Amino acid sequence: MRRIDYKLIEDLVPDGSTVLDLACGDGELLAELIAEKHVHGSGVEIDQAAVEKCIGRGLSVFHGDLDAGLADFSDQSHDVVILSLSLQQLRRPRMIVREMVRVGRLAIVSFPNFAHWIPRTQLCLGGHMPVSKDLPYQWWDTPNIHLCTIQDFRKLCREEGLCIEHELYLTAVDKDPPPRMVAPNLLARVAIFVVTRC
Amino acid sequence: MTEKKSSARKEIGDVAMGYDEDVGNAGVVRTRHATFDQPGQELALEGGGTLAPFTLAYETYGTLSERKDNAVMVFHALSGDAHVAGRHGANDKRPGWWDMMIGPGKGLDTDKYFVICANVIGGCSGSTGPSSEDPATGRPYGTDFPMITIKDMVNAQLLLLDHLGIGKLLAAVGGSMGGMQALELAISHPDRTHLCLPLATAARQPTMAIAFNEVGRQAIMADPDWEGGHYYGGKMPAKGLSVARMVGHITYLSDEAMEEKFGRRLQDIHDYTFTFSADFEVESYLRHQGLSFTNRFDANTYLYITRALDYFDLTRQHGTLVRAFEDVKARFLVMGFSSDSLHPPYQLKEIVSALRATHKHVSYYEVESHYGHDAFLLEREKMEGIIAAFLSSGARTYTPAAAAT
Numbered sequence: 001m002r003r004i005d006y007k008l009i010e011d012l013v014p015d016g017s018t019v020l021d022l023a024c025g026d027g028e029l030l031a032e033l034i035a036e037k038h039v040h041g042s043g044v045e046i047d048q049a050a051v052e053k054c055i056g057r058g059l060s061v062f063h064g065d066l067d068a069g070l071a072d073f074s075d076q077s078h079d080v081v082i083l084s085l086s087l088q089q090l091r092r093p094r095m096i097v098r099e100m101v102r103v104g105r106l107a108i109v110s111f112p113n114f115a116h117w118i119p120r121t122q123l124c125l126g127g128h129m130p131v132s133k134d135l136p137y138q139w140w141d142t143p144n145i146h147l148c149t150i151q152d153f154r155k156l157c158r159e160e161g162l163c164i165e166h167e168l169y170l171t172a173v174d175k176d177p178p179p180r181m182v183a184p185n186l187l188a189r190v191a192i193f194v195v196t197r198c
Numbered sequence: 199m200t201e202k203k204s205s206a207r208k209e210i211g212d213v214a215m216g217y218d219e220d221v222g223n224a225g226v227v228r229t230r231h232a233t234f235d236q237p238g239q240e241l242a243l244e245g246g247g248t249l250a251p252f253t254l255a256y257e258t259y260g261t262l263s264e265r266k267d268n269a270v271m272v273f274h275a276l277s278g279d280a281h282v283a284g285r286h287g288a289n290d291k292r293p294g295w296w297d298m299m300i301g302p303g304k305g306l307d308t309d310k311y312f313v314i315c316a317n318v319i320g321g322c323s324g325s326t327g328p329s330s331e332d333p334a335t336g337r338p339y340g341t342d343f344p345m346i347t348i349k350d351m352v353n354a355q356l357l358l359l360d361h362l363g364i365g366k367l368l369a370a371v372g373g374s375m376g377g378m379q380a381l382e383l384a385i386s387h388p389d390r391t392h393l394c395l396p397l398a399t400a401a402r403q404p405t406m407a408i409a410f411n412e413v414g415r416q417a418i419m420a421d422p423d424w425e426g427g428h429y430y431g432g433k434m435p436a437k438g439l440s441v442a443r444m445v446g447h448i449t450y451l452s453d454e455a456m457e458e459k460f461g462r463r464l465q466d467i468h469d470y471t472f473t474f475s476a477d478f479e480v481e482s483y484l485r486h487q488g489l490s491f492t493n494r495f496d497a498n499t500y501l502y503i504t505r506a507l508d509y510f511d512l513t514r515q516h517g518t519l520v521r522a523f524e525d526v527k528a529r530f531l532v533m534g535f536s537s538d539s540l541h542p543p544y545q546l547k548e549i550v551s552a553l554r555a556t557h558k559h560v561s562y563y564e565v566e567s568h569y570g571h572d573a574f575l576l577e578r579e580k581m582e583g584i585i586a587a588f589l590s591s592g593a594r595t596y597t598p599a600a601a602a603t
Contacts, residue, residue, distance in 0.1 A: 018557065040557055048580070055531065055561055056587035058595060062550065063563045072547055077554070 005173045005190055006032055009082060009108055012166065012194055013037050017079035020044065020104060022066055022096070023086035027054035034059075039080075044070075067091040070099040078104040085173075085190070087111045088144040094156060101162060101197050110192040113169075115149035115185045133172075134189050150185040157195055166194040223293065224259045224284030224301040224308055229324055231255050232361050234354075241319065241354050244347040251333070254358050255280045255324025256316035259300060260308035262362070267596050269364045270306055270589070271355065271391075272296065272315040273372030273379035276446070276503055277495060279323035282315035283308075298578040305582035311368065311589065318379075319354040320346040320502045328498035329430060339498075341427030346502060348375070348510045352382045356390065366599040368592055369393035370528070371585075373574040374541070375503070378403075378510050381549070384528040385512065389599040393592040394528040395585065398535050398574040400545035401519055401552070402511035407540055410449050411504035414442030418497045427498050439497040440488030447487050452537040452570030456480065519552035529559040529595070531588045533581065535573040536566050561588070 006029050013019060016038050021030045024043025027050075033039045042060035045051050054061040064072065067090055081104030087093050088111055100107035112134045119130030129139040137144065148156075150167070157164055169181045169188035181187055234241070235251030242248050257280045262269060272282050274295065283300035285293050294315075299305040306313050317325035320343070328343040335342075359367070370380040370391040377399025384394040421438030423429055451459070460480040464470075467477060476482040516522035532550050534543035543564050553560040565580045567573035574581070 042554075042560075048584070051561075051563055052583045052587050055563075055584055056591050058529075058591040059561075060529075060559050061561045063561075072551060074551070074555075 001174045003028075003173055004176055005084070005110055005170055005192065008168050008170070008177070008192055009033075009084065009110065010036055012108055012192075013039060013080050013082075016040075018077075020073065020078045020081045022070075022081065022083045022100070023089075024050075024054065024059075024061065026050050027057050027059045027061065029082070029084060030054070030059055031057055066096055069095060070103050073103045075102055076105060080104055080106045080108060082108045084108075084110050085112065088147045090146060093146045093148075094160070097156065097162075097195075098160060101160075101195065105196065106165070107162075107195050108192065109153070109195065110190060111148065111153065112144075113150050113185065113188050113191050114147040115151065116189050117186050118189075120186075150188060150191045153191065153193060157193070161198055162195040163198040164193060164195050166192075168192040223297060226287060226290075227257050227259060227281070227284035227294075228286060229255050229257050229280055231324055232358055234357050234361075239357060241350060241357070243344050244349045245345040247344050249319070249326065249344055249346075249350075252319060252326040252354065253324070253330075254316045254319065254326075254354060255321075256314060256358060257281055257284075257294075258315075258362075259283055259313040260311050262312040262364070265598075266364055267366075267368060267598065268311045268593065269359075269362075269367050270311045270313050270369045270371060271359070271367050271383075272300070272306070272313060273351075273355075273370070273376035274315060274318065275372070275374035275376050276500075276507065277443075277491070278376070279321065280315050280317040280325075281323075283313070296575065298575075299582065299585070305578075305585040306371070306589065307586065310593070314358075314362065314364075316355050316358055318351040318375075318503070320351070320499060320506065322496035322499040323494075325354075327496065328427070328502055329496045338428075338430040340430065341498060341501075343498070343502060345505060347506050348378045348382050349386065351506065352379050352386065355379075356383075356387065359390070365390070366596075367391040367393075368596055369395055369589060371395040371397075372399070373397040374399055374571065375507055378507070381512065382510075384526050384530070385516075385522055388525055388527040391528050392596045393588065394526070394530045395533070395588065396530075396546070396549065397533040397581075398538050398541050398546075398571055400541045401522070401549050402513055403508050404541070404545060407449070408508045410445055411508055414445050415501050415504060417441035417445070418501060421497075424497065427501075429497070434492070435497045436489075436492040439492050439495065439500060440485075442488075442497075442500055443491040443495075444484040444488040447484055449540045450571040452539055452568055454537060454568040455570050455572075458568070459483075519548065520555045523549075523553050523558060524556055526553070526558060529592060531561045531563065531584070533574070533584075534562070534564045535569070535571070535577070536564060537568050538571045538573060540571040 019039040019041040021043040030041045081100040122130040169184040170190040233253040240248040240250035281294045283294040283297045317323045320327045332339040372380040377396030418438035421435035423433045424435040463479045465482040512522040534546035550562045
């Protein structure tokens, strides 16, 4: 599957910059960023098997728990800090957003938009917790414990004193985004935010 | 230099592969000895003076590739030796100290890599140390042996690499004191290894470890049989060495591991004896460990090597830790162990942070284990895949040193 969300994130990352990818998984995005944008990249990942894959790919990875914060990373030590589709799985999402702009000059956060019309309809009309392609879990086994909407994330940025540099919207992670989107909070399945400290 | 027990280079790596029950293991190996006695092979010591001639005991596993690009050097810890894997004979009950990690298909896969391990200088398992004969007097050195450091250990082993015709290692690997040697090699000789894998170690010997070492040394030196270090030919200070080993062993375990392994269980009795005999299993275990150690280890070597550990401090040597790692070229995988109280994970993360400060290639992995410091010798499953992945990605990116030796 071609990951359009990765492609959009790549376009947002300056060539040759230092990048920290949080919850980097098996390092696919990092490897692409290194190959395409010549970044000096490293990742943070909690899962042993994923760390092993990263190391096997020759990536630089730090085995750690994001819920414990980024104490091992110093202030403004990276140009870009990325958190791709994992914000909703963290115990303390607000803390991690704060940490991202402490460690990096630019923070790129992507997340599934819970206010998309499908989950809205499932909850309002169906009367059950939304289950979809983007949110495939049942309520009792979901790792997505802190779902939010585009509106919610904007509010968080405001409260944290963060400036939103870009907002990008996708209708699917493998589909090119529409050129314009009215009412993204209703129509976007995935949002990508680029934020900095104001 | 002269080679005892082996005459030709072709013998390197000629590991006799295993007998039936040893399939998958490193097979039968033997310890070799390389003596460095030629001009230019004197070992200039960090604390002043030189050591010459000197001998290193070493073992090898696997086959050195034609391009000599698959050599992995394993550095041993305080009580280790050159016998890192395999067995010395078909009836040898005890395999090498890291046999779980070294052999065909294992983390350090001897089908792919040529693994070398040498007994450190100052050691007592075949390399020149305090129990060796001092050519000046014809008697064992004892405490006339010069003080050695981690740097000296590394420099001696570099001469062994020269002897084996290896310019640049694929990887320098070691736990605890072995990790310090791996760090020292990557820092002082950036062109001599492509990968560096320090485990359960630190960039400077922590205060707590110095303190425990001092207790061990005091136990040895308080033993009347120590005789100022010149006990060879007489009784060896076994009591003192055994207490030193007991103290050491406590630091290698964790609170949790001790509770699980021994608890408050009594040894072969149902009630307290109301004496000072070893009522508790943990006492009995420590006494046994202490005693059996005296059969294979030299008390003076224990003094010298613990001193070398205590003096290890990359910050003192380079000003700051960041500066220490400024010129390294190796890719690093730093591995910590959650319950290690001798080198807790924060000490390994310090190394990672210093490397990251100058954008070096570094990964960190923390093994979740309750085995304490000893975990790096036990947690095969949690380490093997990561180590294998690190080595194979390193093998793909290996380049020979610019100025080959």
